[in-house]
Amino acid sequence: MPTPAKPGSEKWDSENTVDLEETARVVNGLIEGGVDGILALGTLGxxxxxxxxxxxxxxxxxxxAAAGRVPVFVGTTALxxxxxxxxxxxxAELGAAGTMLGLPMWCASSVDTAVQFYKDVAEAxxxxxxxxxxxxxAFKFDFPTAFWxxxxxxxxxxxxKYNNLGNLLQDIAATRGxxxxxxxxxxxxxAARMxxxxxxxxxTNSAVCGPAAVTKFRDVIAEAKKTNDWSEAKVMAGEIGYALSTLFPNGSFKDFSMYNIILEKERMNAAGWMVAGPTRPPYHIVPQSYLEGAHESGRRAAALHKKYSA
Structure with missing residues (x-):
């Protein structure tokens, strides 16, 4: 989930920008909507x-707000x-179940540096x-099989969080599951078929555009594994992909990555299930031509939530 921002949070002199009331409302809404856990304070967080x-x-x-109903993992990535x-x-003292932890961003890490970083945090x-x-x-590191x-x-x-499906089987084997x-x-x-x-x-970041579609998708995949009938799951995968497709400027993940925070938050604001608010500086600037794709993606996600809520 994103970190909801109050109006004016895009200004450099803004203070106390977090909308705590909206934070609590969204956490309750996600849990009541059926999510199994919450990841926060990542990139779009x-x-x-x-x-x-x-x-x-x-x-x-x-x-x-979660009150132990689901695990909450918070991002503690720093330099x-x-x-x-x-x-x-x-x-940990606040009661978080875990941390969603990326590598320090200043220098690109070697495998040895990356592994030692996680060892040190785990020991401490x-x-x-x-x-x-x-x-x-974000982290200028390929996360190769040797790292895993x-x-x-x-x-x-x-x-x-894992995006390299081409190496999935290899990395599962290397980590012994x-x-x-x-x-x-x-x-x-x-991934589930593989x-x-x-x-x-x-x-998923689509849950904060309305959780009904993604929780339904989870359950449909679970049922497909039992019956070996993947037809409904395939249709839903296409719907979710369609809703996301306009989010990427020029169809480019690299272009998206330059503006992903504001594009994701604008998508969520357009969906209307939560108020993500403005983006904090310096990542609040984006070409206007990119915004319509984000808004359309939000509208499509909202339509899916409405469909599967019914």
């Missing part, structure tokens, strides 16, 4: 543009290991589960 005080209040509000550990310990925060935030564009083979020996590393790889919703059908016993969960 604006982990990089919140002050520590804002981040702390947001985490506290989410965890209090260095020591700050990451400080934030992760604070999140032994009670926090870790979801590896495997975003190649080594971090699989860290007990706290339990799952990962110790890490649950989560594809995005649009890729879940393909490895049905292992692939039983996905991550």
């Amino acid at each position: 604006e982990c990089a543009t919140l002050t520590w005080e804002e981040k702390y209040e947001f985490m506290a509000t989410m965890i209090e 260095n290991t020591r700050e990451t550990i400080r934030e992760t310990r604070a999140a 925060c032994p009670d926090m589960a870790i979801c590896v935030y495997a975003n190649v564009e 083979a080594q971090v699989a020996s860290i007990p706290q590393v339990v799952t990962s 110790q890490i649950k790889f989560l594809p995005i919703d649009a890729a879940y059908y393909g 490895e049905p016993d292992f692939c039983d969960a996905f991550w």
Whole structure:
């Protein structure tokens, strides 16, 4: 989920930008809508543009609102290991189930550097589960099979946002199934067909456009595994892909990655299920021609939510 922003949060002199009332409402809405867990403070969660005080209040509000009904993983990615550990310990004290953790962004990491980073955080925060935030564009790291083979020996590393389906079977084998790889919703059908016993969960940002379609998709895939009738699942995969398709400017993931925070938040605002609010600086600038695609994607997601709510 994004970090809801109050009006005016796109200004450099804004303070206390987090809409805590909307945060609590969205957490309750997601849980009542049937999600199994919440990931927050990633890229579109604006982990990089919140002050520590804002981040702390947001985490506290989410965890209090969830009240133990589902696990809440909060992003504690920072520019260095020591700050990451400080934030992760604070999140643990608040009651977070885990951290969605990317690599420090200043320098590109080697495999040895990346593995040691996760080992250090796990040693310092032994009670926090870790979801590896495997975003190649953001963290300038390819997350190769050699990396997964080594971090699989860290007990706290339990799952990962995962986008490399071409290497999925290889990475499952390298980790001996110790890490649950989560594809995005649009890729879940393909992953579940490829490895049905292992692939039983996905991550989604579409739930905050209205959760009905993605929770239904989860259940349809589960039923398809039992019956081996994948026809309905295939149709829903196409619907979800169609809703997402206009989000990518010029059909390019690289172009999308330059503006993904504001495009995602504008998509959510257009869907109308939650108020994501404005984007915090410096990532609040985007070519106007890109915005219509984001708004159309939000409208399509809202239509899916309405369809499957019925």
